[in-house]
Amino acid sequence: MVETLSDAQMTEKKPYHHGDLRHALIEAAKDLVETKGAAHFSVAQAARVAGVSSGAPYRHFKDRDEMLDAVAKDGLQRLAQRFVVAADPFEEGSVEAITAIGIAYVDFAKAQPGVFRLMFAELRSESDETCAAGEACKMQLLRHVGAHLGHDTIGDATHDAAFPLWTMVHGISFLMIDGKVPAEELDVPLDKMLSDCTRRLLAR
Amino acid sequence: MVETLSDAQMTEKKPYHHGDLRHALIEAAKDLVETKGAAHFSVAQAARVAGVSSGAPYRHFKDRDEMLDAVAKDGLQRLAQRFVVAADPFEEGSVEAITAIGIAYVDFAKAQPGVFRLMFAELRSESDETCAAGEACKMQLLRHVGAHLGHDTIGDATHDAAFPLWTMVHGISFLMIDGKVPAEELDVPLDKMLSDCTRRLLAR
DNA sequence: GTTCCATGTTAGAACCTCTCACATAAAGTG
């Protein structure tokens, strides 16, 4: 996954210029964050994985934090895409659609806990683009909750209703990946729990 | 807060031995984690704040992670204490008592977000003692929820009922300290929201 | 009073972040 080369570089020779180093570095950083955690991630190691010198990354990222920010942004964009796929089979605003988004959220956390932590907790001073990617995720939930409530615009009532739902899956995700709750005892009925809680919290 | 000296050291002279360096280092680390975040915390800086050489901390902590672990453990113990104080005025197992614990949880997160993140997200491979401190917090919630349900022992039903409540306040806490939700719009009615959600999630 | 040893200090190896001067190749320009 890391050593993806564009066709131009498939000629066996390692050229002076990488071709798509920024992308390669993000992929390398993603893997490192996942395996070692953001705290033990180093720019130098990402550069080694990508096969470039330790100074090269600084042509693409201002500093270490900006590199991690890029990984977070990538993760948030992938999460938004998963939301679309998850909710697609269900009717807009249905409890099923909203629950599906919640399950996608928790599934992402379980599949990539390192990146998930980075996305939602370990990153201070994130960039505008990363904030926007997060907002895009939030918007999808708000759209469905708004539709559920029968509102045609997203106002305070929608926010108020969506907030407990979000905190719910957010909390579940963190508690699970941090091992604060034994996963075996609720891994199977997780979807049932989510759907049950969603109904309770949305009830008038 | 950091430069607390024991009476033995009040004699103006800086002695070769600190007296309670371990404690002083934890206090210094707590402040640094809070102001700069765990990611940008350094053992060397904590040593400077405590007024000792950069090698001294390693007499008390195996490595940087163990030092951060100590800060997390301290935080969890203080959180448990806050739970006691918060729930004390209310009847055991009452919705008020359970809500008070939730509010104490969120308040701690808002007051010390850096340490809170460390306690619940940024720490991999925490020590047994730190786990135990976390369990002590959890136990208080379980005790009240068990009493609420009228159970005399804490079993699966208690766990199942407590889990959504915990995820709730856990999620709220993280979303708030990460600025994912505008604090002004729910800071005041937070206690009402918590109590409302608690009732909904505990309803049969 | 002497010894022991927990807890300091200093020096240093290995690593990391980030910068700067320089190298290279791709893209624009006349």
Add this chain to the structure above:
DNA sequence: CACTTTATGTGAGAGGTTCTAACATGGAAC
């Protein structure tokens, strides 16, 4: 097409960091 400009990579290096090791100190135990 030659020529310059610009983006992107290299290498060396300053300064900070983690952690170790040999040495220093002084309170506690004998």
